[in-house]
Amino acid sequence: MKQPITGYHKDAEDHWVAELACGHGQHVRHDPPWMERPWVTTEEGRNNHLGVELNCVRCDEAGLKVATALLEECRKTLIESYESAGISGLCDEGQFESAVGSIQTLDLNKIVAKALSTTKG
Structure with missing residues (x-):
């Protein structure tokens, strides 16, 4: 189910977690070559992705x-x-x-x- 990103926080292992409108969290790692999300590495990139919908498993x-x-x-x-x-x-x-x-x-x-x-x- 698609849910918009409402914020971010880092987990205990220092990985970024997107906070979704439903209350669940989803890791948003930039871990090439497996996961390409360079926007996660900067505050501007994360802010630009607020409201973007991710699939909440x-x-x-x-x-x-x-x-x-x-x-x-x-x-x-x-x-x-x-x-x-x-x-x-x-x-x-x-x-x-x-x-x-x-x-x-x-x-x-x-x-x-x-x-x-x-x-x-």
């Missing part, structure tokens, strides 16, 4: 966790509702309608909070 991981949790909860709710409606004697169409309607009862905030509770940092 931690945000990507959190987004995937949330999407996976939502998908799993929807799947579980659909199956449970469909089976329960069948036991209650509803026809296939009634079971389907019941299952689809059950999705509206999901507490999305709770699902997201649970998914993110293991994604700190």
Whole structure:
């Protein structure tokens, strides 16, 4: 997920870390030939890159966790509702309608909070 650079600091090993708007940090090393970022070496270069968006892997991981949790909860709710409606004697169409309607009862905030509770940092 793209996040703009809001500042910089040096880590314990004296490497520059870009502070991203999401609150995560990302190293921005100039380490030729592997990584070419000469702008990191000067204050002017760093200042010129404020606002530039970097891909935040931690945000990507959190987004995937949330999407996976939502998908799993929807799947579980659909199956449970469909089976329960069948036991209650509803026809296939009634079971389907019941299952689809059950999705509206999901507490999305709770699902997201649970998914993110293991994604700190």
